[in-house]
Amino acid sequence: MNARALDPSERLIEQAIALIVDGEGTSDSQALAAREALARWRARSPRHETAACEAMRRWNALAGLGSDLRSRFPAPERTVPPRRRALLSVAAVLGAGLLGGRAIHWYREQPLFTANYTTRTAELLKVTLPEDSRLDLAPLTGLTVALHRDRRVVTMSGGEVRFDVARDLDRPFSVLTRTTRIEVVGTAFTVRDRGGVVTVGVERGHVRVRRVGDPPGAAIDLRPGQAVDAGDSHVGAVRETAVTGMSAWREGWLVFDNTPLVDALATVNAWRRTPIAAPDPRVRTLRLSGRFRADDSAGLLAVLPTILPVTVMARQDGGVELVPR
Structure with a gap:
């Protein structure tokens, strides 16, 4: 155990930072409880108050570390920007340990970009994401986009979308629907969910489809010209089809x-x-x-x-x- 770990003041600072992390990185109810706990903790003694002030100073000093990443993703029209969270690398302050690991995990889980898109009756919408993937939304379609450091995730609430995904081996692209999880790296495909079965058809590249809740080994691979229907309880057989017809609504x-x-x-x-x-x-x-x-x-x-x-x-x-x- 090193000398820093034995320093009582550092131990108090680490405790304060743990409460600050809980207050920033959890759900609203948990965050409120953590802030109340921090207030009670600070009131325990002058030493606790001093440690809390130092913990907050370190937190604020580290809060801007990720601003250069966020600046690379300008918000397009119709986006709902994420709540600005402090970006940190607590390991730089705390060194190795459970707290540092928890904070780093929280930091890495924060999306660089989020947006909600919806269309009305008879309305079409074209979207180009910051990493150059292109989405065409049919009428009465809703989805949420979250771009992370290690993955890209689209969650569809319903409708029809034609995806043209920019290839990025380091950040796989996933589409989540009511019944399916679709995983790609770079390809063009269409997803249709109008309340019955979810249909996935591939124009170009390679798409992997599995039902929500199924293990990765149960996934079905789709190649160009193939489609599959996925219901609540099963995935149908792969069929050959004119997949471009699925997104003919664009024309x-x-x-x-x-x-x-x-x-x-x-x-x-x-x-x-x-x-x-x-x-x-x-x-x-x-x-x-x-x-x-x-x-x-x-x-x-x-x-x-x-x-x-x-x-x-x-x-x-x-x-x-x-x-x-």
Whole structure:
């Protein structure tokens, strides 16, 4: 044990920094409890107050260490910037030890960039992330982006996104949906989640898909021209398909390839102010194939009874309902 570790004042300073770290790096309720604990700790004696002042001085001196990293990631439009947290390397002050390790872990876990993106009915959005990955969002889509030092994570709440991921071997790119975890390094692929199965299709590169909760060994590899559907309880078989059709909405088209009608309608309704309903299970399970204008759902409704055994009924609330014929 070295002389510094035996210094009582240093021990007190380390205790104070531990409380400061807890106050900055945990949840709101835990942070409040830690700050209250620090206030009580400071009041115990003049020596505790002196140690707390020195701990705060060291913390503030180290708080700017990561500002150069943050400056490389200017906030684009529609972002929600993360709460500014102090960046530190407590090991430089405390040396080796459990506290230093905990603080370094906390520091490394702080994202360099975060943003939320959402689209409205019939709205498209193009996003270029600070590390040059490009995202195209279809209507009624929501997601959160977090760029860390060692990874990039997108969490989708729903909708459709076409990803063109910048290659970075040191920072893998992951997409999290309700049912799946998708891992890539650099590739182009589309993810569709309209409330039913989650569909992943690869245009270029290599994507690894597994259900949330499954071990890494259960992942399925997708190559260009392949797609897979993932439900709550299983992942379907890999199929060959024209994957570019999945993101044809970027050019104003909706392309369906033997798609369950309930899923196709969820996509169509993202472009309509009044949804097309299909409450009857016999209608919902029908399969739809074809290419339709995204902004012409009236044309789709006109042709639908000629290709499927359904009748289009107008509802009193202004909506439209499909019933079996």
